[in-house]
Amino acid sequence: MVSIRDLQKVFPVPGGQTVALKDANLSIQKGEFISLIGPSGCGKTTLLRLMADLEQPTGGELLIAGRTADEARRERQYGYVFQAPALMEWRTVLKNVLLPLEVMNVPGDRVGRAREMLKLVGLEKFERNYPWQLSGGMQQRVSIARALAFDPPLLFMDEPFGALDEITREHLNLELLRLWRETGKTVIFVTHSIPEAVFLSTRVVVMTARPGRIEGIVDIDLPHPRSDDTREDPRFFTHATEIRELLKKGHA
Numbered sequence: 001m002v003s004i005r006d007l008q009k010v011f012p013v014p015g016g017q018t019v020a021l022k023d024a025n026l027s028i029q030k031g032e033f034i035s036l037i038g039p040s041g042c043g044k045t046t047l048l049r050l051m052a053d054l055e056q057p058t059g060g061e062l063l064i065a066g067r068t069a070d071e072a073r074r075e076r077q078y079g080y081v082f083q084a085p086a087l088m089e090w091r092t093v094l095k096n097v098l099l100p101l102e103v104m105n106v107p108g109d110r111v112g113r114a115r116e117m118l119k120l121v122g123l124e125k126f127e128r129n130y131p132w133q134l135s136g137g138m139q140q141r142v143s144i145a146r147a148l149a150f151d152p153p154l155l156f157m158d159e160p161f162g163a164l165d166e167i168t169r170e171h172l173n174l175e176l177l178r179l180w181r182e183t184g185k186t187v188i189f190v191t192h193s194i195p196e197a198v199f200l201s202t203r204v205v206v207m208t209a210r211p212g213r214i215e216g217i218v219d220i221d222l223p224h225p226r227s228d229d230t231r232e233d234p235r236f237f238t239h240a241t242e243i244r245e246l247l248k249k250g251h252a
Protein backbone atom coordinates (compact mmCIF):
# COMPACT_ATOMS: atom_id res chain seq x y z
CA MET A 1 0.00 0.00 0.00
CA VAL A 2 2.90 2.35 0.78
CA SER A 3 6.47 2.02 -0.42
CA ILE A 4 9.11 4.49 0.72
CA ARG A 5 12.73 4.31 -0.38
CA ASP A 6 15.50 6.62 0.86
CA LEU A 7 12.90 9.34 1.31
CA GLN A 8 14.26 12.74 2.27
CA LYS A 9 12.80 16.14 3.04
CA VAL A 10 14.95 19.22 3.56
CA PHE A 11 13.31 22.56 4.36
CA PRO A 12 15.17 25.76 3.57
CA VAL A 13 15.25 28.01 6.65
CA PRO A 14 16.84 31.45 7.09
CA GLY A 15 20.60 30.95 7.13
CA GLY A 16 20.54 27.22 6.39
CA GLN A 17 18.32 24.19 6.13
CA THR A 18 16.42 21.71 8.31
CA VAL A 19 16.68 18.03 7.46
CA ALA A 20 13.16 17.02 8.53
CA LEU A 21 13.47 13.49 7.17
CA LYS A 22 16.57 11.54 6.17
CA ASP A 23 16.84 8.25 4.28
CA ALA A 24 13.49 6.82 5.38
CA ASN A 25 12.74 3.28 4.19
CA LEU A 26 9.39 1.70 4.89
CA SER A 27 7.02 -0.73 3.26
CA ILE A 28 3.42 -0.93 4.45
CA GLN A 29 1.06 -3.74 3.44
CA LYS A 30 -2.66 -3.42 2.85
CA GLY A 31 -4.66 -3.68 6.08
CA GLU A 32 -1.81 -2.83 8.46
CA PHE A 33 -2.16 -0.42 11.36
CA ILE A 34 1.10 1.51 11.55
CA SER A 35 1.98 4.04 14.24
CA LEU A 36 4.72 6.63 13.87
CA ILE A 37 6.20 7.62 17.21
CA GLY A 38 9.07 9.92 18.14
CA PRO A 39 10.04 13.13 19.91
CA SER A 40 8.73 16.52 18.84
CA GLY A 41 10.27 17.65 15.56
CA CYS A 42 11.43 14.20 14.39
CA GLY A 43 9.48 14.45 11.14
CA LYS A 44 6.35 12.39 11.82
CA THR A 45 3.98 15.00 10.39
CA THR A 46 6.39 15.65 7.53
CA LEU A 47 6.36 11.95 6.62
CA LEU A 48 2.55 11.90 6.70
CA ARG A 49 2.34 15.11 4.65
CA LEU A 50 4.74 13.67 2.04
CA MET A 51 2.55 10.57 1.72
CA ALA A 52 -0.52 12.80 1.41
CA ASP A 53 1.15 14.93 -1.30
CA LEU A 54 0.91 18.02 0.94
CA GLU A 55 4.72 18.34 0.73
CA GLN A 56 7.15 17.35 -2.04
CA PRO A 57 10.17 15.13 -1.23
CA THR A 58 13.66 16.49 -1.86
CA GLY A 59 14.99 12.98 -2.44
CA GLY A 60 14.07 9.32 -2.65
CA GLU A 61 10.96 7.51 -3.80
CA LEU A 62 7.42 7.27 -2.52
CA LEU A 63 4.58 5.17 -3.92
CA ILE A 64 1.01 4.94 -2.62
CA ALA A 65 -0.90 1.92 -3.92
CA GLY A 66 1.60 1.75 -6.78
CA ARG A 67 0.96 5.38 -7.77
CA THR A 68 2.78 8.66 -7.16
CA ALA A 69 1.53 10.67 -4.16
CA ASP A 70 0.01 13.18 -6.59
CA GLU A 71 -1.91 10.48 -8.49
CA ALA A 72 -3.02 8.86 -5.23
CA ARG A 73 -4.37 12.19 -3.96
CA ARG A 74 -6.29 12.83 -7.18
CA GLU A 75 -7.71 9.31 -7.07
CA ARG A 76 -8.75 9.91 -3.45
CA GLN A 77 -6.78 6.96 -2.17
CA TYR A 78 -6.60 8.39 1.35
CA GLY A 79 -8.46 10.36 4.01
CA TYR A 80 -6.62 12.65 6.44
CA VAL A 81 -7.56 13.28 10.07
CA PHE A 82 -5.83 16.29 11.61
CA GLN A 83 -4.81 16.91 15.21
CA ALA A 84 -7.69 19.37 15.65
CA PRO A 85 -11.07 18.29 14.25
CA ALA A 86 -11.27 21.41 11.97
CA LEU A 87 -15.03 21.21 11.54
CA MET A 88 -17.13 24.02 10.10
CA GLU A 89 -19.02 25.51 13.03
CA TRP A 90 -21.91 26.76 10.90
CA ARG A 91 -22.63 23.38 9.34
CA THR A 92 -24.37 20.50 11.09
CA VAL A 93 -22.56 17.24 11.75
CA LEU A 94 -24.18 15.67 8.68
CA LYS A 95 -23.26 18.65 6.50
CA ASN A 96 -19.67 18.53 7.69
CA VAL A 97 -19.38 14.90 6.58
CA LEU A 98 -21.15 15.76 3.32
CA LEU A 99 -18.77 18.60 2.53
CA PRO A 100 -15.99 16.68 0.72
CA LEU A 101 -18.62 14.79 -1.32
CA GLU A 102 -20.25 18.09 -2.33
CA VAL A 103 -16.96 19.82 -3.13
CA MET A 104 -15.91 16.94 -5.37
CA ASN A 105 -19.42 16.66 -6.81
CA VAL A 106 -19.53 12.93 -6.12
CA PRO A 107 -22.53 11.34 -7.88
CA GLY A 108 -25.08 9.11 -6.12
CA ASP A 109 -26.73 9.21 -2.74
CA ARG A 110 -24.38 11.57 -0.91
CA VAL A 111 -26.61 11.95 2.15
CA GLY A 112 -26.95 8.17 2.45
CA ARG A 113 -23.20 7.80 2.25
CA ALA A 114 -22.60 10.50 4.90
CA ARG A 115 -25.17 8.86 7.21
CA GLU A 116 -23.47 5.50 6.78
CA MET A 117 -20.15 7.04 7.87
CA LEU A 118 -21.76 8.68 10.90
CA LYS A 119 -23.20 5.31 11.87
CA LEU A 120 -19.75 3.76 11.57
CA VAL A 121 -18.40 6.21 14.16
CA GLY A 122 -21.50 5.88 16.36
CA LEU A 123 -22.87 9.38 15.81
CA GLU A 124 -25.99 8.69 13.75
CA LYS A 125 -28.17 10.32 16.40
CA PHE A 126 -26.21 13.58 16.24
CA GLU A 127 -26.46 14.43 12.55
CA ARG A 128 -28.49 17.60 13.19
CA ASN A 129 -26.18 18.91 15.91
CA TYR A 130 -23.58 21.59 15.38
CA PRO A 131 -19.91 20.90 16.23
CA TRP A 132 -19.98 23.22 19.25
CA GLN A 133 -22.71 21.06 20.76
CA LEU A 134 -20.40 18.02 20.83
CA SER A 135 -17.53 16.99 23.10
CA GLY A 136 -13.95 17.02 21.76
CA GLY A 137 -14.01 13.24 21.33
CA MET A 138 -17.27 13.37 19.37
CA GLN A 139 -15.91 16.14 17.15
CA GLN A 140 -12.89 14.01 16.36
CA ARG A 141 -15.22 11.12 15.45
CA VAL A 142 -17.03 13.46 13.01
CA SER A 143 -13.70 14.30 11.41
CA ILE A 144 -12.95 10.56 11.06
CA ALA A 145 -16.36 10.07 9.39
CA ARG A 146 -15.54 12.97 7.05
CA ALA A 147 -12.14 11.47 6.18
CA LEU A 148 -13.84 8.17 5.33
CA ALA A 149 -16.57 9.77 3.18
CA PHE A 150 -14.84 8.78 -0.08
CA ASP A 151 -14.25 5.26 1.23
CA PRO A 152 -10.48 5.57 0.72
CA PRO A 153 -8.39 2.44 1.30
CA LEU A 154 -5.88 4.45 3.33
CA LEU A 155 -6.37 6.63 6.40
CA PHE A 156 -3.71 9.09 7.65
CA MET A 157 -4.22 10.25 11.23
CA ASP A 158 -1.99 12.94 12.78
CA GLU A 159 -2.27 12.68 16.56
CA PRO A 160 -6.06 12.71 16.40
CA PHE A 161 -6.62 12.01 20.11
CA GLY A 162 -3.72 14.03 21.54
CA ALA A 163 -5.93 16.72 23.06
CA LEU A 164 -8.37 14.33 24.75
CA ASP A 165 -8.44 13.03 28.31
CA GLU A 166 -7.05 9.55 28.95
CA ILE A 167 -10.39 7.72 29.33
CA THR A 168 -11.92 9.25 26.20
CA ARG A 169 -8.73 8.47 24.36
CA GLU A 170 -8.80 4.80 25.41
CA HIS A 171 -12.45 4.57 24.39
CA LEU A 172 -11.71 6.08 20.98
CA ASN A 173 -8.76 3.73 20.54
CA LEU A 174 -11.16 0.81 20.92
CA GLU A 175 -13.64 2.42 18.52
CA LEU A 176 -10.90 3.06 15.98
CA LEU A 177 -9.76 -0.59 16.13
CA ARG A 178 -13.34 -1.77 15.62
CA LEU A 179 -13.66 0.52 12.60
CA TRP A 180 -10.29 -0.68 11.27
CA ARG A 181 -11.37 -4.33 11.58
CA GLU A 182 -14.79 -3.72 10.03
CA THR A 183 -13.51 -1.74 7.05
CA GLY A 184 -10.12 -3.36 6.35
CA LYS A 185 -8.49 0.08 5.88
CA THR A 186 -4.76 0.64 6.12
CA VAL A 187 -4.13 3.17 8.88
CA ILE A 188 -1.03 5.32 9.44
CA PHE A 189 -1.28 6.98 12.83
CA VAL A 190 1.01 9.57 14.46
CA THR A 191 1.24 9.57 18.25
CA HIS A 192 3.48 10.65 21.13
CA SER A 193 2.11 7.93 23.39
CA ILE A 194 3.92 4.59 23.73
CA PRO A 195 0.86 2.77 25.23
CA GLU A 196 -1.38 4.12 22.48
CA ALA A 197 1.05 2.98 19.78
CA VAL A 198 1.36 -0.52 21.26
CA PHE A 199 -2.37 -0.91 21.82
CA LEU A 200 -3.38 0.10 18.30
CA SER A 201 -0.71 -1.09 15.97
CA THR A 202 0.41 -4.08 13.99
CA ARG A 203 3.81 -2.32 13.73
CA VAL A 204 5.32 0.75 15.37
CA VAL A 205 7.82 2.91 13.50
CA VAL A 206 10.15 4.64 15.97
CA MET A 207 11.65 7.90 14.73
CA THR A 208 14.39 10.14 16.07
CA ALA A 209 15.02 13.85 15.72
CA ARG A 210 17.69 15.90 13.94
CA PRO A 211 17.91 14.74 11.33
CA GLY A 212 14.58 12.91 11.42
CA ARG A 213 15.07 9.26 10.61
CA ILE A 214 13.63 5.83 11.34
CA GLU A 215 15.47 4.30 14.32
CA GLY A 216 13.65 0.97 14.26
CA ILE A 217 10.39 -0.85 13.57
CA VAL A 218 8.69 -2.96 16.24
CA ASP A 219 6.28 -5.77 15.31
CA ILE A 220 3.44 -5.86 17.83
CA ASP A 221 2.68 -9.44 18.75
CA LEU A 222 -0.68 -9.03 20.50
CA PRO A 223 -3.87 -10.86 19.50
CA HIS A 224 -6.92 -9.22 17.90
CA PRO A 225 -9.51 -8.09 18.74
CA ARG A 226 -7.76 -6.02 21.37
CA SER A 227 -9.55 -5.05 24.54
CA ASP A 228 -8.85 -3.54 27.95
CA ASP A 229 -7.23 -6.90 28.88
CA THR A 230 -4.64 -6.30 26.16
CA ARG A 231 -3.09 -3.63 28.37
CA GLU A 232 -2.43 -6.29 31.04
CA ASP A 233 -0.76 -8.73 28.65
CA PRO A 234 2.96 -9.19 29.51
CA ARG A 235 3.76 -8.70 25.81
CA PHE A 236 2.23 -5.23 26.05
CA PHE A 237 4.94 -4.23 28.54
CA THR A 238 7.67 -5.95 26.56
CA HIS A 239 6.77 -3.99 23.43
CA ALA A 240 6.46 -0.72 25.37
CA THR A 241 9.99 -1.29 26.73
CA GLU A 242 11.35 -2.11 23.26
CA ILE A 243 9.95 1.17 21.92
CA ARG A 244 11.21 3.16 24.92
CA GLU A 245 14.72 1.73 24.42
CA LEU A 246 14.69 2.69 20.73
CA LEU A 247 13.51 6.21 21.61
CA LYS A 248 16.30 6.54 24.19
CA LYS A 249 18.88 5.23 21.75
CA GLY A 250 17.77 7.85 19.19
CA HIS A 251 17.87 10.55 21.83
CA ALA A 252 21.40 9.66 22.86
Ligand SMILES: Nc1ncnc2c1ncn2[C@@H]1O[C@H](COP(=O)(O)OP(=O)(O)OP(=O)(O)O)[C@@H](O)[C@H]1O
Pocket residue numbers: 011012013018019020038039040041042043044045046047212
Ligand atom coordinates in the same frame (compact mmCIF):
# COMPACT_ATOMS: atom_id res chain seq x y z
N1 LIG B 1 7.38 24.19 6.32
C1 LIG B 1 8.47 24.05 7.07
N2 LIG B 1 9.51 24.90 6.94
C2 LIG B 1 10.64 24.75 7.67
N3 LIG B 1 10.83 23.76 8.57
C3 LIG B 1 9.83 22.89 8.75
C4 LIG B 1 8.60 22.98 8.01
N4 LIG B 1 7.78 21.96 8.41
C5 LIG B 1 8.46 21.27 9.34
N5 LIG B 1 9.69 21.81 9.55
C6 LIG B 1 10.72 21.32 10.46
O1 LIG B 1 10.94 19.96 10.19
C7 LIG B 1 11.15 19.23 11.40
C8 LIG B 1 10.13 18.12 11.51
O2 LIG B 1 8.83 18.68 11.72
P1 LIG B 1 7.51 17.79 11.90
O3 LIG B 1 6.37 18.74 12.09
O4 LIG B 1 7.43 16.81 10.80
O5 LIG B 1 7.84 17.03 13.27
P2 LIG B 1 6.89 16.14 14.18
O6 LIG B 1 7.68 14.93 14.52
O7 LIG B 1 5.57 15.93 13.52
O8 LIG B 1 6.73 17.08 15.46
P3 LIG B 1 5.55 17.16 16.55
O9 LIG B 1 5.54 15.84 17.27
O10 LIG B 1 5.98 18.29 17.43
O11 LIG B 1 4.27 17.44 15.81
C9 LIG B 1 11.07 20.24 12.53
O12 LIG B 1 12.38 20.63 12.88
C10 LIG B 1 10.30 21.40 11.91
O13 LIG B 1 10.67 22.62 12.51
